[in-house]
Amino acid sequence: MGKRLGDLRQLFTPALLGALAIYASYRLLAYASYVTNFGLEPSPLGYVSNPPFMVGAAVGNLISCALVFVLYAGGRLHSYGLGFRSPLVLVAAIYLIVAFVPHEIVRETVAMSFLGVLWGLMVTVVGFVALELLVGTASSIVLIVQLALSALLFTMGSFVLGLLPPTIAAALCAALALALVPAMQRGRAAVRVNSVPRVVGGLPTLRATLRECSTPILAVAVFELVTGLVNMYAFTSHSSFTIATQAPLEGSLICAVLLTAFVVFATRIPHSRFMYLAVFPGVIAVFLALPYFGDTWGRSLSTIIYTAYTFTAMLSTFCVVRACRRAGDCLYGVAAILSASMRLCLMVGLALGWWFGSLTEGGTFVHLSIVCSVCVYVLGAVVLLWGYRNSRQKPVVEVVEVVVEKEPESFEQFHAGRVEELVERYDLSPRERDVLVGLAQGNTAASIAEGLHLSTSTAQGYIKSLYVKLGVNRKQQVIDLFQK
Structure with a gap:
């Protein structure tokens, strides 16, 4: 445990810590x-504050x-x-007013x-x-630790702001x-020194990026729809869909703690298929339980x-961030x-929630909301499972390419199955995969740097990050992984 924390501390340079603090501060300001x-x-109440403000925020964001x-x-x-200076100065001016x-x-x-x-105009730009x-x-x-800790810091800051008088908080x-x-x-200035070379941008590059992150984008978009529906319904009808006011902050806090603990103890990141096949279907049951248990468990369920x-x-x-870096x-x-x-x-979710909350035909709104949630989640689950199937097919294509391009008796060809197994288990990037084979x-x-046309210091950086992912600290342990 102490060794793992020490390895993580070594990876967090001042530039990375600064980026974490800035991202957490932005999230606090935006929220x-x-x-x-x-x-x-x-x-x-949750996402629902002032409907005219929310509509304006959507227009500005888009x-x-x-x-x-x-x-x-x-x-x-x-x-x-x-640019970000003018948006931040304008935000500060509004708060001062x-x-x-x-x-x-x-x-x-x-x-x-x-x-x-x-x-919407200002905060969107600052967020990018x-x-x-x-x-x-x-x-x-x-x-992943940066994202989790930023959620933790932003949640703590939000709780503190909520305890202060409005004038002081503003x-x-x-x-x-x-x-x-x-x-x-x-x-x-700090992160540009260590950043990988960037292309200017354009649609061909974007397609390569979206191949890796389109499914998670769909997942969070569907969550936004149903979360907006439930929040607006609770705000409009004040009935069994009881949403705790602090549920967004409590959920962020719990997620940050659990995710950080997982990374520290497992020395790896959660695999994306865990979201596709466990988290997403599991929350379907939570949403569908709300109409029946909202009066008793609504606040806990909302968290x-x-x-x-x-x-x-x-x-x-x-x-999204990892896909941009890889591409x-x-x-x-x-x-x-x-x-x-x-x-x-x-x-869309807020509009549906307002409509359901305005219905007066007895329990009709409950059935309609259930049908809406089921339809949305069935559609989302189908597309997510499709993405999961495609992601499972990728290693097969990569192995075929290796068979064609590599010498039949090469080390990588002989251990192709083991290489792909380790890449899948520890979520290694393509460059980390090459370094793994070399070690x-x-x-x-x-010699690895020479073979991959990298500088020695860059290769050493990849080796260091690979050791952390694999949970090892020397080359012999990497070699031993291929003997298991």
Whole structure:
């Protein structure tokens, strides 16, 4: 246990710790500004705060995503080229107005829908910049720990803000927005040193990225739809769908603790198929149980729902960042698709929830909501299982390619089955797979670097991250893995 923690600490450089803190701060700012409408509505219910604000936020988010995607597709948006200073300064200005001007005056002079549009335009851009800082993370284990710890920090910050008077909380959010300006600038300078070479972007590269992360994007989008439905229904009808106000934060906290503990004890990341075949179907039962047990267990069930939802969102973000790094792709294109998909599905879910909550024909709304949930989840499960089947077929294609291209009696050909088994078990990247084969043959870091056309220091970095994933600390232990 102590050794594993020591290995993780060695992997977390100051640049990676800084990226973690910046991403957690962004999530805190985005969550606080959305659910409280920049502090004008300090007591929200889950995702539902002020419907005009939410509609405006959706419009602003989609506009930002469309603009970023068009620039990316046209090859005019380079990595680390998206601006963030003006959006953060504007966020700080709005918070300062809310902090020092009576809320009644602000509500009279500023339409909440317009304020929501500003939120969507600004926070979406800042979110892309914050997430891009994580692309410089080479180790998959470090990346998942970064996401989990950011959820932990953001949750703790949200709880603290909820205990403060609204004026003080708004002033602190303004200070946080201003502090993120120099922090993001330094974070960019730090991560660009260790980042892999990037292409400018474009649709051919995007297709390669989406092949690896389209299924997780679909999963989290479907979760957004049904979560929005349940929240709006609870907000509109005040009946058996009892959603705990703190459920999103409690779910994030539980997910962060469980995921961090898993990584520390297992020294590996959860496999994506675990989400496809366990988490996703399991939460179907939770959602379908809500109409029948909402009065008694609604608050507890809502926390379970948000825990599973947070895990799905975190794993989807992990897959997106890792796919961009593996493809050498600019993050902005796939991030725009992810953000727009989630926002569209959330709005569809909110609209359905409002409609179901407005029905007055006895228990009809319960049956309709059940039918809606079943249809959505059946569709989602079919596509997810299709993605799972395709992912299972990939290793077969790779082995066939190796058989054709490699010498019949080569080490890699002889141990092809064992190599693919280790790659699958420990979720190794293509480059880590090559390094694994080199170490298993007893090669040194210098010879591996020469064979892969890398610098020796880069090869040593891959070896270090590979040791962490495999749970070993020397080359002989890697060789022993092939004898088991």
